[in-house]
Amino acid sequence: MKFVLYTSVLNQEHYDVMAVPAIVRTARTENSIHGITGVLLFDGLNFTQYFEGEEETVDVLWHNIQRDKRHKNIIVVLTGHQEGRLYDEWGMGYIDISDNEIDIESCISAADFSVDTFKQTISRLDVE
Numbered sequence: 791m792k793f794v795l796y797t798s799v800l801n802q803e804h805y806d807v808m809a810v811p812a813i814v815r816t817a818r819t820e821n822s823i824h825g826i827t828g829v830l831l832f833d834g835l836n837f838t839q840y841f842e843g844e845e846e847t848v849d850v851l852w853h854n855i856q857r858d859k860r861h862k863n864i865i866v867v868l869t870g871h872q873e874g875r876l877y878d879e880w881g882m883g884y885i886d887i888s889d890n891e892i893d894i895e896s897c898i899s900a901a902d903f904s905v906d907t908f909k910q911t912i913s914r915l916d917v918e
Contacts, residue, residue, distance in 0.1 A: 791842050791843065791871060791872055791873065791875055792842065792843065792844070792845040792848040792849075792869075792870070792871050793828075793840065793841065793842040793848070793868070793869065793870060793871070793872060793876070793905060794839075794840070794841055794842075794848060794851075794866065794868075794869045795838070795840045795866070795867045795868040795869070795898070795905065795908060796838075796839060796855070796864055796865060796866050796867055797836060797837060797838045797839075797863075797864070797865050797867060797895075797898065798836070798837045798839075798855075798861035798862065798863055798864040798865070799835060799836055799837070799861070799862050799863040800832075800835055800836070800837065800860065800861070800862075801859060801860055801861060801862045802835075804859060804860075805859075805860050807832075807834060809860055810832055813830070813860065814830065814882060814884045814918075817830065817881075817882040818881045818882045820851075821841070821843075821851075821881040821882050822881045824843065824847045824850075824851070825843050825844060825847060826841050826842070826843040826847060826848070826851060826881070826882075827841070827842055827843065827875050827876075827877045827878055827879075827880055827881060827882075828840045828841030828842055828877050828880065828882055828883070829877055829880055829882070829883035829884070829885065829912065829917065830882055830883070830884050830885070831885045831887050831894060831912065832884070832886055832887065832888070833886075833887045833888045833894070834888040836895075837861065838867075838894050838898065839855075840876070840877070840905065840908060841882075842872075842876060842877065845871075867898045867903075868903075868904075868905060872905070876905060876909050877909075880917065883917040883918070884917065884918045885912060885915045885916065885917055885918070886918075887915065892911065892912070892915065894911075897911045
C-alpha cells in the first residue's frame, strides 16, 4: 500500500474556505471509486492530508493534487509503502482543526515523526 502525507496552503487569491466542502465531497466520491482512503485536516488556511491506496492510483491522485489551483506551497511530509491501510474505514475523513488545540505543524516536524505518530495524534479528534 502506498501513502502520501503532505501539507499545503489554501490559495486564497482565487478560493476561500467555502471551497473546502467541495474538495471533501469530490474526494469522498472519487476516493470511493478508486480505492483511496485517508484523512484531510484543515485549519482555515492550511491543509494536511494523508491518503493511501494502490501505487498507480496514489500516483495519479498525487499528480492531480499538485496541479490543483486550490492548493499552493505543497510540501511532502512523508511518502512510502506499508502493509495494510491506516484508514480503511474512511474514503476521506475530514477534521476541522481550526478550533482544536492540536499543533499539527509541530507534530509533523518532530524528529521522530511517523505515520503512526500522525494517526495517534489525530485519533482523539472528531472526524466528519
